Amino acid sequence: MLLDHLSAKLRTLEAQSLTRFLRQAESGTAPRQQVRGADGRTRELLMFCSNDYLGLAAEPALRAALIEGAQIYGGGSGASPLISGHSRAHEQVAETLGRWLTPHIPEARALGFCTGYMANLAVVTALGDEEAEIFSEAWNHASLIDGTRLARAQVKRYAHGDVAALRELLTASTAKVKLIVTDAVFSMDGDLAPLPALLALAEEFDAWLIVDDARYGITGFCIAEEVMVLDDGEIRIDLSAGLDAVRVDATLDRGPDGESIAFSGTIPVSLTDGILYRGPITDADGIEHEIDLVLGYGVGC
Numbered sequence: 347m348l349l350d351h352l353s354a355k356l357r358t359l360e361a362q363s364l365t366r367f368l369r370q371a372e373s374g375t376a377p378r379q380q381v382r383g384a385d386g387r388t389r390e391l392l393m394f395c396s397n398d399y400l401g402l403a404a405e406p407a408l409r410a411a412l413i414e415g416a417q418i419y420g421g422g423s424g425a426s427p428l429i430s431g432h433s434r435a436h437e438q439v440a441e442t443l444g445r446w447l448t449p450h451i452p453e454a455r456a457l458g459f460c461t462g463y464m465a466n467l468a469v470v471t472a473l474g475d476e477e478a479e480i481f482s483e484a485w486n487h488a489s490l491i492d493g494t495r496l497a498r499a500q501v502k503r504y505a506h507g508d509v510a511a512l513r514e515l516l517t518a519s520t521a522k523v524k525l526i527v528t529d530a531v532f533s534m535d536g537d538l539a540p541l542p543a544l545l546a547l548a549e550e551f552d553a554w555l556i557v558d559d560a561r562y563g564i565t566g567f568c569i570a571e572e573v574m575v576l577d578d579g580e581i582r583i584d585l586s587a588g589l590d591a592v593r594v595d596a597t598l599d600r601g602p603d604g605e606s607i608a609f610s611g612t613i614p615v616s617l618t619d620g621i622l623y624r625g626p627i628t629d630a631d632g633i634e635h636e637i638d639l640v641l642g643y644g645v646g647c
């Protein structure tokens with residue numbers, strides 16, 4: 347009976363060509379990757395859909411740092427950050443990322459999550475309590491949308507890029523805490539959110555502006571910096587590989603909210619140590635190096 351129900355659902359999806367298929371990568375992440383398709387054949391494909399935007403995955407320096415991290419720490423991290431999974435390596439990485447933000451936010455602190463998805467759930471549910479109202483851009487990433495579904499706050503959606511509609515919603519709101527939630531770059535279409543206008547609204551209505559800044563700007567840092575809105579009133583969520591920056595007093599790791607920091611295991615220490623702590627992306631040279639890699643990637647294709 348239960349299986350019949352599932353089979354019927356699957357048949358409906360099949361009829362609409364909506365069933366999913368997991369392609370199998372036969373080689374490591376790279377601009378050209380061996381991929382096994384639905385027909386069982388493996389082909390070399392040009393990879394435009396990977397999140398290895400900067401081509402860092404295959405960097406020899408990172409490979410070496412990873413091996414070193416694995417030799418020191420082995421696998422796993424033992425627990426969620428709140429229990430015993432927060433190591434010296436995690437702390438060092440968070441401190442480094444926090445320092446990157448201090449030119450804009452003097453007391454900035456960073457906090458690590460396993461993935462951007464987890465960070466978005468934590469930030470939106472922690473700030474979106476019962477006294478809050480969330481104003482969510484229609485084209486936001488699924489993780490922000492799921493965050494708004496889990497939050498106890500009322501949620502209002504505004505149309506894509508429609509600053510006037512957002513203003514109307516903010517004007518009508520009587521909520522004590524107002525949260526504007528947006529991607530910086532919309533993942534599917536690649537266009538930019540009107541961040542300066544959103545920040546102006548946030549200031550006018552005394553609202554938080556939460557920006558999922560999972561893409562690098564031309565400056566190599568983040569879109570919010572590039573359009574000059576990175577400031578004290580903003581919470582930034584970035585580095586889609588899983589380390590995410592929040593403003594100092596968001597209290598995600600101190601208050602009872604932000605469940606993904608309490609109930610989900612953290613990034614393995616060896617990975618954190620290898621890639622992020624000892625690896626070349628934790629300093630300014632690393633950023634320049636990443637930009638070189640992007641340019642090289644373009645040429646390589």
Ligand SMILES: Cc1ncc(COP(=O)(O)O)c(C=O)c1O
Pocket residue numbers: 397460461462463464466487489529531533558560585586587588
């Ligand atoms: C805008 C945006 N936010 C969040 C995520 C989720 O990041 P992660 O893959 O680290 O969970 C993505 C992933 O593509 C994204 O594009």
